[in-house]
Amino acid sequence: MAKQDSNLTHHEELRLDYLQKNIHYLNDKERNELAYLQYKWETGRPLLSRKKSYIPEYEEDERVEDWEPYREEQDDFEDDFVETEDDILPPYPHRRRYFSTVRSIDIPKAKKVRKKKKGRVKRFFLVLFLVILAVLVGMGFMFVKGMASVEQRAASERFAGQSSANGVNILILGTDGRIGESSSMTRTDSIMVLNVNNRDKKVKLVSFMRDTLIDIGGNDYKLNVAYTFGEQNGNQGAENVREVLKENFDIDVKYYALVDFSTFATAIDTLFPKGVTIDAQFATVDGQPVSSVDVPDDLRMENGVVPNQTISVGLQQMDGRTLLNYARFRKDDEGDFGRTKRQQQVLAAIMTQAKDPTKLFTGAEALGKVYALTSTNIPQTFIVTNGLFATLDARNGIEQTTIPAIGDWVDEYDVYGGLGLKIDFGKYQNRLSELGLR
CATH class of the missing domain: 3.40.630.190 (LCP protein)
Known part of the structure; x- marks a missing residue:
């Protein structure tokens, strides 16, 4: 398969690579940045820019596939764009195997993951507690049953026991x-x-x-x-x-x-x-x-x-x-x-x-x-x-x-x-x- 050309600058490629590798540790701002760079990479167009950079605004939870209106808007601005200095830099080597999976990347929401883990831990300890309780109740029942099988029990004596410091x-x-x-x-x-x-x-x-x-x-x-x-x-x-x-x-x-x-x-x-x-x-x-x-x-x-x-x-x-x-x-x-x-x-x-x-x-x-x-x-x-x-x-x-x-x-x-x-x-x-x- 022919190597796909990138419309990202050398610095943007480095940034995209870094954000993808640390996807589970990004804050809200970094997740927005990752989504934007992925959008630019997927459009397949050469990078054009105006004298002031154009970054479309979007909501935090928007996905790349929902950005089709921005493609049309960028076409309207295409005549006003000039080639930047970054466009003439030597092409940065593609990480083909990593980039080929961009469309399958799902940006996790950290808060939801933590809640899910906490829920699992709570359920585990609840089940463990119920198992231990059931075992103790069962043992107690069998213990009393064994006592009841003895017709004449031994009598206990008076004993003024005292607690010790250890055990x-x-x-x-x-x-x-x-x-x-x-x-x-x-x-x-x-x-x-x-x-x-x-x-x-x-x-x-x-x-x-x-x-x-x-x-x-x-x-x-x-x-x-x-x-x-x-x-x-x-x-x-x-x-x-x-x-x-x-x-x-x-x-x-x-x-x-x-x-x-x-x-x-x-x-x-x-x-x-x-x-x-x-x-x-x-x-x-x-x-x-x-x-x-x-x-x-x-x-x-x-x-x-x-x-x-x-x-x-x-x-x-x-x-x-x-x-x-x-x-x-x-x-x-x-x-x-x-x-x-x-x-x-x-x-x-x-x-x-x-x-x-x-x-x-x-x-x-x-x-x-x-x-x-x-x-x-x-x-x-x-x-x-x-x-x-x-x-x-x-x-x-x-x-x-x-x-x-x-x-x-x-x-x-x-x-x-x-x-x-x-x-x-x-x-x-x-x-x-x-x-x-x-």
Whole structure:
């Protein structure tokens, strides 16, 4: 195809090229200028001018194809026009590929584009809000359904919980309660504080060793008897543990959850019908490595006799009963410290494996059942709304700490003559501050 001659001056061609490339950023004046230059280029006539330039007036929204009257008017002026200096300048090279599309150019109106984008953003967030609301309502319904399936719900105790500075601290107590025993006869096998919904977007877990010596009335007692004393004083075991932790470690706890042997096993089997994946590990026994150990099987006790269950070392699926026995074992060379590590491992596995989004509703129903079986003051609304975010935070890692650290204590005896752990409380108050739990 033959090259089309341009009736624009060199400077006008440059200006037209610039305006076309920046078409989305032009103000009203520049858009008018672009439309005029396009009109001149499309007429195909050589550029003529009078002593005073002739620029026809037009409205902002006029298009080039609506300018036919100006063609006739320019013909009337043609005899009065003279060739300008610009007409004898060397021809400016055409950008053929770009100019050939001039007739298809549509000058956008910036205000309308912005309004359209704002409308899309609003619709997106509205749909997102409705989806989240529907999910929460559905989870809440299934949670209540799970609670309703339990005939006899566990009673909650009086608990004067206090808010913490960063996130929510939850006291988790695992008791050695057995069938036929009253709560005043039980002690706490595990004492943990779980910190969730904090600024670090991580789950933090602190275990307090049960043999840590604390001062009660001027005498040294082991930490695990604090629950027993509280239960003997009007069923306030969890509250007494909270007060002891506040007095000795200066840590505030908002909620509590009390889990005994049977409740723990039932909860695991309800939430994880296929079991929990655990890489079972034990320390040496009498200085010798082991490939398996025999652990007490408390849930199968008959006539006061507790049988054993063999658990092998390595990766495996554990049901609720096996997971309980694994978490309670303390007959390897690490003793209570090894048991505390296994308890942390079990709780971390539960939280990280409960995050499958495809089980939001069935999981909520199972959680409702577990909630009804557990003595706790955690509000139902917190479970439904904040529990999901806490589980998602577990993907960023679970920061685990044991107090005291292994070997960081002095052996001393409690008031009953039992060997306990004397520790530096000021040191561990600072450690809890570093973790963000105080």
